[in-house]
Amino acid sequence: MxxxxxxxxxxxxxxxxxxxxxxxxxxxxxxxxxxxxxxxxxxxxxxxxxxxxxxxxxxxxxxxxxxxxxxxxxxxxxxxxxxxxxxxxxxxxxxxxxxxxxxxxxxxxxxxxxxxxxxxxxxxxxxxxxxxxxxxxxxxxxxxxxxxxxxxxxxxxxxxxxxxxxxxxxxxxxxxxxxxxxxxxxxxxxxxxxxxxxxxxxxxPDADGESEDEAxxxxxxxxxxxxxxxxxHTPSEELPDWAKEFKFEEDITRSQEIAELEERRNELLLQIDQKRKEQAESDDWKLLVTAQGATLEKQVALAFQILGFHVTEGQDRRKDLHLEWNGKKVVVEVKGVAKSASEKNAAQLEKWVSEETISTGVTPKGLLVVNAWKDLPLLERSDPAFPDQMLPFCHNRDHCLMTGMQLLGMVRDCLIDPGKSEAICESILTTVGVIRGWDDPTRTFAITGKRAIAETRATVSES
Known part of the structure; x- marks a missing residue:
């Protein structure tokens, strides 16, 4: 050949x-x-x-x-x-x-x-x-x-x-x-x-280790x-159509078994597709702790819908999101940043609050959602998401501050127990400054892979 x-x-x-x-x-x-x-x-x-x-x-x-x-x-x-x-x-x-x-x-x-x-x-x-x-x-x-x-x-x-x-x-x-x-x-x-x-x-193939002089x-x-x-390229000769009409006894049984297996396979493939769809939707929630820009804004909007807020996007990009719950209005600024939040983020939020007040005559709650330290693994985000120097400005203007991790924790709680929704929404509307709780990744995630192995070894060595 x-x-x-x-x-x-x-x-x-x-x-x-x-x-x-x-x-x-x-x-x-x-x-x-x-x-x-x-x-x-x-x-x-x-x-x-x-x-x-x-x-x-x-x-x-x-x-x-x-x-x-x-x-x-x-x-x-x-x-x-x-x-x-x-x-x-x-x-x-x-x-x-x-x-x-x-x-x-x-x-x-x-x-x-x-x-x-x-x-x-x-x-x-x-x-x-x-x-x-x-x-x-x-x-x-x-x-x-x-x-x-x-x-x-x-x-x-x-x-x-x-x-x-x-x-x-x-x-x-x-x-x-x-x-x-x-x-x-x-x-x-x-x-x-x-x-x-x-x-x-x-x-x-990798040619490493071979001498240039060697063939x-x-x-x-x-x-x-x-x-x-x-x-x-040398397939067996195909049988004529008439020969296919003659079957051995075991051929009939085998054909039925094949048909049943094919049906089971199709059912399993549908189940697999459904599980993959569910997994993709589940993975999307991790965008709250990894993403920035429009991708983060879209997931934040979905999160507040799960919590029970009525959500609309800001007109002409004048604000990221507008929320309403029990007649109370909220203006949301969303940011994904490589470091901590900054005073300019809070200043931008206050600008949207002022514009909404002038436009409607009603002062909305200002809410700043920041995915801080977005490029770091969750367990390595040890520095504050909201530095001390921006807190007085936010306190004086009744702002509520939360991280993407906290919003994710709230969503997970509501998905598991929808009855928690009202208390969470009330907490957001009444909090001034950094909201407390929902910030422990180990409470939201089951840690797996290399990190879980390392922590298990550390626990064993300590004992």
């Missing part, structure tokens, strides 16, 4: 290596492996303008060469699989590049004449002899659906990485993103017995991959 690798640089003396743009034909080979991401790097960029609109800008000389290579390889790939051979693609989403079209716009005359050379975007993935949609997505959590690929995945777990998610593709899925039905590997066969195998990226050792992962490809 003769193997050609286009733009994949694995050490193996039994594999020929060429660039996508090399003149060598692929028809001398039984198997071709192509990495389109590496291919784009083999073309020279435009001097002094390596990129345009975020994409590689090929030079005027390289642009027509790429277009010619793309047209040639596309035709070769199609004919190659029609001849019954195997094409392996290390999948990626759009592999876009800017090329010069050869056209130009001329404006002005004489010394003021300006010449603009026109470019267009080109996708190397157009060379594939197969249709389907590829969406960006990078990750390493892969679940095999094919036993052969499963062995490769387990043996070389640290080298497989998907770069694209397949949608609406012909053929059969070989692997998915773990816990989902999103395909990241698939195989399709042509009527002539050709095979198009779409795989995640197989990262090149590189063959990459065993590539050897095993090609052995599996050979097995995959």
């Amino acid at each position: 003769r193997v050609l690798s286009l733009d994949c640089w694995w050490p193996n003396p039994d594999v020929d290596f060429y660039r996508f743009g090399a003149p060598e034909s692929i028809f001398d080979y039984d198997v071709v492996i192509w990495d389109p991401v590496n291919a784009i790097e083999t073309y020279d960029v435009q001097p002094f303008q390596a990129t345009f609109q975020g994409l590689r800008q090929l030079s005027e000389d390289e642009s027509p060469r790429l277009m010619s290579d793309l047209s040639r390889r596309k035709q070769e790939f199609r004919q190659f699989v029609e001849m019954g051979r195997a094409l392996i693609i290390l999948m990626a989403p759009e592999v876009m590049v800017n090329v010069f079209t050869g056209e130009r716009n001329i404006s002005g005359t004489g010394k003021n004449q300006k010449v603009v050379h026109l470019t267009k975007k080109t996708d190397l993935m157009k060379a594939l002899p197969i249709s389907g949609n590829l969406f960006p997505g990078v990750g390493v959590e892969i679940t095999a659906q094919d036993p052969g690929f499963g062995k490769l995945l387990r043996k070389y777990r640290d080298r497989w990485c998907y770069r694209a998610i397949l949608e609406d593709f012909p053929g059969q899925s070989l692997a998915t993103v773990k816990g989902t039905s999103k395909a990241v590997a698939a195989v399709a066969y042509t009527k002539s017995g050709g095979m198009i195998l779409m795989l995640p990226d197989l990262v090149s 590189p050792k063959p990459d065993q992962a590539l050897v095993d991959l090609l052995a599996w490809v050979k097995e995959l």
Whole structure:
């Protein structure tokens, strides 16, 4: 079995290596492996303008060469699989590049004449002899659906990485993103017995420890991959339709068991999706102690709704939030900061209070919600969120001050026991200065992972 690798640089003396743009034909080979991401790097960029609109800008000389290579390889790939051979693609989403079209716009005359050379975007993935949609997505959590690929995945777990998610593709899925039905590997066969195998990226092996004088050792992962490809490319002959009507007794029982298992699997997948949705909603509450800006404001608004306030956003961004509870009005300023709150935060809040008073004739309660020390883990936030120098200003103006951690603690209490809502709302409206309580992360969170292990060891050593 003769193997050609286009733009994949694995050490193996039994594999020929060429660039996508090399003149060598692929028809001398039984198997071709192509990495389109590496291919784009083999073309020279435009001097002094390596990129345009975020994409590689090929030079005027390289642009027509790429277009010619793309047209040639596309035709070769199609004919190659029609001849019954195997094409392996290390999948990626759009592999876009800017090329010069050869056209130009001329404006002005004489010394003021300006010449603009026109470019267009080109996708190397157009060379594939197969249709389907590829969406960006990078990750390493892969679940095999094919036993052969499963062995490769387990043996070389640290080298497989998907770069694209397949949608609406012909053929059969070989692997998915773990816990989902999103395909990241698939195989399709042509009527002539050709095979198009779409795989995640197989990262090149680490060459550390090898002497420059030594011949590189063959990459065993590539050897095993090609052995599996050979097995995959020689499927057993399909039975005619009439033969499928004749079943053994155990086949009937097995078919029923398969149907029942499929139904259970679908039920389990629905349950998993629901649990993932619940987990995502639960994780969103942690934004109260991590986020800033509009993301934090949105979660704070949801938190006050849970507590029982009627919430509206400030008009024209004149204030972050407006709350109302039992006829009492509250103006809220929300901040996420890397350090402590500051006097200017309180001054901004007081500005909103004054504007609301002038506008409505009713003085609202001022509430400052600050996610202070947002970049530090919760148990390392030992410094005050509200420094002493800002407290007199806030006391004199009847402001209530609370942290994102305190608001999170209140929300968790209300989610567990909605009956606590009224007391919490009353506490917010009557507090002047820093509100007390709900500031202990260990009361809100079950500490897990490395931190829990470290604290357990500390407790054991103390005893």
